[in-house]
Amino acid sequence: MGKVRLKDLTYSELEEYFLSIGLKKFRARQVFEWLYKGVESFDEMTNLSLDLREKLKEICEITTMKIVEKQISRDGTVKYLWELSDGETVESVLMDYKHGRPICISTQVGCNMGCKFCASTVGGKVRDLTAGEISDQVIFAAKDSNCSISNIVLMGIGEPLDNYDNVTKFIRNINHFAGMNIGARHISLSTCGLVERIKQLANEEIPLTLSVSLHATNNEKRSSLMPVNKKYNIEELLDACRYYIEKTNRRVTFEYALINEVNDYKEDAEALFKLLKGMLCHVNLIPVNNVDTNNFEKSSMERIEKFRDTLMKKGITTTIRRGLGSDIDASCGQLRRRHRKG
Numbered sequence: 001m002g003k004v005r006l007k008d009l010t011y012s013e014l015e016e017y018f019l020s021i022g023l024k025k026f027r028a029r030q031v032f033e034w035l036y037k038g039v040e041s042f043d044e045m046t047n048l049s050l051d052l053r054e055k056l057k058e059i060c061e062i063t064t065m066k067i068v069e070k071q072i073s074r075d076g077t078v079k080y081l082w083e084l085s086d087g088e089t090v091e092s093v094l095m096d097y098k099h100g101r102p103i104c105i106s107t108q109v110g111c112n113m114g115c116k117f118c119a120s121t122v123g124g125k126v127r128d129l130t131a132g133e134i135s136d137q138v139i140f141a142a143k144d145s146n147c148s149i150s151n152i153v154l155m156g157i158g159e160p161l162d163n164y165d166n167v168t169k170f171i172r173n174i175n176h177f178a179g180m181n182i183g184a185r186h187i188s189l190s191t192c193g194l195v196e197r198i199k200q201l202a203n204e205e206i207p208l209t210l211s212v213s214l215h216a217t218n219n220e221k222r223s224s225l226m227p228v229n230k231k232y233n234i235e236e237l238l239d240a241c242r243y244y245i246e247k248t249n250r251r252v253t254f255e256y257a258l259i260n261e262v263n264d265y266k267e268d269a270e271a272l273f274k275l276l277k278g279m280l281c282h283v284n285l286i287p288v289n290n291v292d293t294n295n296f297e298k299s300s301m302e303r304i305e306k307f308r309d310t311l312m313k314k315g316i317t318t319t320i321r322r323g324l325g326s327d328i329d330a331s332c333g334q335l336r337r338r339h340r341k342g
Contacts, residue, residue, distance in 0.1 A: 007062070185207050
């Protein structure tokens, strides 16, 4: 039997585990706090006795991540390529805004969703990340950059709702007062549209922001861009989003990647309005990233602004995502892919 990976346990599971090995319940809080401060060994837990530290070394493990590559953009964006304990790699992007330091993190090694405009999906999914491995991206990015993480975006490599149990466990851990204490309202989760999981998430009572990748306004076009649409069509997806809004009273963000002369016409904007009319929602327009496995071209800023203006005039709050890290491999999956090729 292998060692227990402590960051894969929730706070209550850690309490139960410590009780099961004869420790007092309060030890769980001491250890939990140290874990989320980024300690890499039990020796750093100075308020634990030497005997206890030696005992924990024998039966428990503190996971860490190694920085394989780190790219720093002129705009302050930092792209990390992390190596996991089994040699696999994932990416995170730490951004720099006036209002704080959000981080975009991965939830899987690779992805099975097959979206045509995303480098993360090339090669498919290797495995899910554990709750601790998801947390480690936040912990060690904060430690490396010597900054406080203000927001978390689950929009890196992988489909978060395809790794549901580990992702929700991670959210509860990172949100815990004894951990990093990052409020759920400062956490965004992006999904390509796994309908049953959206409904399940609505019942979790976690007040995060749900972002849904839409990217097209009819099923034929969306299915050609996003194979998941063949299982969950637009109508089913929007019904799940309405359920989420009703249960949580939280606004849903719809992500829409604009591809030149594919989904960026005025007619597309008008069709998008008809789909979203009456919903508590927000649209985030994303200039598509060029991936060497497709021939997509980014829409011009003129076409993007016209698309935005069409929606805004009809009463749909719409923003254009600010492009960060344009001088580095900031697009999701590109750095990992280049590393694997090398």
